[in-house]
Amino acid sequence: MHPLFESQIHHTRRQFFGQTGLRLGGIAMASVLAQQSSAVAAERMMPPLPGFPHFPPKAKAVIYLHMNGGPSQIDLWDYKPVLNEHFDKDLPDSIRKGQRITTMTSGQTRLPVAPSKFKFAQHGQCGTWISELLPHTAKHADDLAVVRTVHTNAINHDPACTFVMTGSEVPGKPSLGSWLSYGLGSESNNLPAFVVLTPIWSSGAAAQALFTRMWSSGFLPSNLNGVALRSVGDPVLYVQNPPGVTASDRRVMLDALAKLNQKSFTELGDPEIQSRISQYEMAFRMQSSVPELVDLSGETKATLEMYGPEVSKPGTFAASALLARRMIERGVRVVQLLHRGWDQHGNLPRDITSQCYDTDQPIGALLTDLKQRGLLDSTVVVWGGEFGRTVYSQGTLTKENYGRDHHPRNFCMWLAGGGIKRGTVYGETDDFSYNINKDPCHVNDLNATILHCLGIDNERFTFKFQGLEQKLTGVEGAKPIPALLT
Numbered sequence: 001m002h003p004l005f006e007s008q009i010h011h012t013r014r015q016f017f018g019q020t021g022l023r024l025g026g027i028a029m030a031s032v033l034a035q036q037s038s039a040v041a042a043e044r045m046m047p048p049l050p051g052f053p054h055f056p057p058k059a060k061a062v063i064y065l066h067m068n069g070g071p072s073q074i075d076l077w078d079y080k081p082v083l084n085e086h087f088d089k090d091l092p093d094s095i096r097k098g099q100r101i102t103t104m105t106s107g108q109t110r111l112p113v114a115p116s117k118f119k120f121a122q123h124g125q126c127g128t129w130i131s132e133l134l135p136h137t138a139k140h141a142d143d144l145a146v147v148r149t150v151h152t153n154a155i156n157h158d159p160a161c162t163f164v165m166t167g168s169e170v171p172g173k174p175s176l177g178s179w180l181s182y183g184l185g186s187e188s189n190n191l192p193a194f195v196v197l198t199p200i201w202s203s204g205a206a207a208q209a210l211f212t213r214m215w216s217s218g219f220l221p222s223n224l225n226g227v228a229l230r231s232v233g234d235p236v237l238y239v240q241n242p243p244g245v246t247a248s249d250r251r252v253m254l255d256a257l258a259k260l261n262q263k264s265f266t267e268l269g270d271p272e273i274q275s276r277i278s279q280y281e282m283a284f285r286m287q288s289s290v291p292e293l294v295d296l297s298g299e300t301k302a303t304l305e306m307y308g309p310e311v312s313k314p315g316t317f318a319a320s321a322l323l324a325r326r327m328i329e330r331g332v333r334v335v336q337l338l339h340r341g342w343d344q345h346g347n348l349p350r351d352i353t354s355q356c357y358d359t360d361q362p363i364g365a366l367l368t369d370l371k372q373r374g375l376l377d378s379t380v381v382v383w384g385g386e387f388g389r390t391v392y393s394q395g396t397l398t399k400e401n402y403g404r405d406h407h408p409r410n411f412c413m414w415l416a417g418g419g420i421k422r423g424t425v426y427g428e429t430d431d432f433s434y435n436i437n438k439d440p441c442h443v444n445d446l447n448a449t450i451l452h453c454l455g456i457d458n459e460r461f462t463f464k465f466q467g468l469e470q471k472l473t474g475v476e477g478a479k480p481i482p483a484l485l486t
Helices: 003-009 013-018 022-036 039-043 081-086 157-166 176-184 247-268 271-294 301-307 317-329 348-372 443-453
Strands: 061-067 120-123 128-131 144-151 194-197 227-229 334-339 379-384 388-393 404-407 411-417 424-426 436-438 463-465 468-470
Touching (some): 061 176, 061 317, 176 194, 194 317, 247 271, 271 317, 301 317, 301 348, 317 334, 317 348
Parallel strands (some): 061 334, 061 379, 144 424
Antiparallel strands (some): 388 404
């Protein structure tokens, strides 16, 4: 088939009429309405969709702290003192109820109960129980809404990570950050709407791979992909001009290229051409904005000390957390930090201590920093993983050492910031942190809650693809959780 004929088959109805009789009318209308157009839309490279947000938002940005691998809720957030009475006893059949477990422990002759070796204490006026591993986060207990009953459909890392970030185990769907960028656009003209950071981890344990689908735009336009900043060398590859090419040279080249791309778009109507134009323009602007973003020399000594000793080392979680605050200040819509190394099938006490050393002080500092600058009220901060860990030990069990397998039935996440009810604990699990007793929270309910904080009705936020009105929160009627909202 001839390429031009094929492109006409794939034209949308709007493109068809735009290239026929209605085009002249559109030109005339544009001239009439030019001075009535929204000032915001005129100033912003990525304006929101018409009609967005659906209602007045409590927040306008998201920082998503993803602990990749599945942090143990039993050792961090879901205090179960009664487990000490069950040390090294078999998990009762009345608790497991024949539920599936992974092949990593299904062959064990026993499933011995492993209480947490870490102490818990109540914090804040709300009295939330928090592990001794999180002393800095614990100082913000009255800012947090801890959800103890998050549950997911997936039991292995790849589909579980894909699910928590895109609302589906099937690859190819847009991530939360891409959906928000699509609906709300960006307040920054010099930085991407959605930025991803993948800090290093210090436990030394092997870590699950990170897949770009966790920050992909899927079937949405490709300019909505999360932009991953590198921790070593240039934050963005090839963003700098090569030797002998000046900024003015690059500007002339981009302007000429934009005209050629616009001509192709007029002929073919491929929306990805428009994405390409906007990406070239953003790359040009990032040549000056990214070096300024990652230069921490202007931060005060007190701020740097608050984030901890690793903050001056590029690629650490501390440096990434500080960059997250700087990006929110500069109008970035979504910042995603993905910290690896939480898949603790063995040597959990040692490795989780290292992971919390990496993350706890920077997270506490981030919350303090946002609050001091008046940004926490307009930012939703989310902490969590893709699933939790089992109460029974994988491998050898002692009082001081144990491992835990994957557990999708219930795990803990927390939210803080704009629109979130502070000092709240939602949901209740059984004495073994194995089943939900009260107030379940599906992953898609949590995503619906995040969207609500940003003024978006998840049921009305759709994109037609493959004949379906696709949604971040799926087709099973996910709803925001009122108990988590102000």
